[in-house]
Amino acid sequence: MTSHISPRLTVGFDLDMTLIDSRPGIKAAWQAVSAKTGAFIDADLAITRLGPPLEEELAYWFPEEEIPAMRDLYRELYPAHAIERTPAMAGAREAVKAVQALGGRAIVVTAKNEPNARQHLDHLGIEADAVIGWLWAEAKAKALQEYGAQVYVGDHIGDVRGARTAGALSVAVATGPCAASELREAGADVVLDDLTALPEWLEEYARTLGAV
Structure with a gap:
């Protein structure tokens, strides 16, 4: 697999019920x-x-x-x-832009097939730096490690498992089928109500990396 030079900050995002209300x-x-x-x-x-x-x-x-x-x-x-029926989740565009504003990369790692994932993002004007499809739960670690992601944001306990397998910080948003308590029990490091809380958290986290 091709390796990528990773910036100081790379954040992965799940797609369904994290960035988009599918x-x-x-x-x-x-x-x-x-x-x-x-x-x-x-x-x-x-x-x-x-x-x-x-x-x-x-x-x-x-x-x-x-x-x-x-x-x-x-x-x-x-x-x-x-595609046209699917809106962005609250704070989705802002969350992606917050990563990029810190000089980092925002990548999307999803179980959805990649062409449809890209269509959703294009339709909604969410400009990710990379989109990797067809990966679920622990298999997401493959892409997260390839891109050097320090953080993975998702709404499902499968996303928590993917982050932990990759050695990335698991940031969970309680906007999908898994309750906040379930996400915590699965091992999420951080649980937010939704993506609107991510930019503030991210700025503080980036300071710990010396990224700002």
Whole structure:
């Protein structure tokens, strides 16, 4: 894997329910899959389980042998149904810009497939320095270590595990399916209500690195 020269500060961000409120778009995508296939999918239930890879959710609604085809169908339908419906989370743009204002890099490391992740960020005007997709939980450590991330920000206990595996500080935001208490129990080093609190915390953290 290509190595990267890391600045003093590199912060990784999860995507779904950390930078973007993907529930409206994902709900619409599941409804489109249901309409296309005739299969029953409880889209309202599906959006309460955001975080893990797509295949895990598909397994609730389709036999194992159909999952690869349904995964491809979902990803084919996703852009037309999900991108425009998905807003940024409160403070998302400001959080990314706060990292960059300190001379650092803000990277997005997500389980979502990379092309769709990039479309979301482009649509919302969130300018990340790198986007790495298809990585979930502990596997996120691969990208975090490659880019030299000291911090990883996410909303799920899988994000906490990814940060800890990478040796990065786990900053959790209680904006997804995991409660603040659950994130703490999973080992998050810092738990914030949402991203609006990140710039202030980040400035203080950067001082400990001598980055400002």
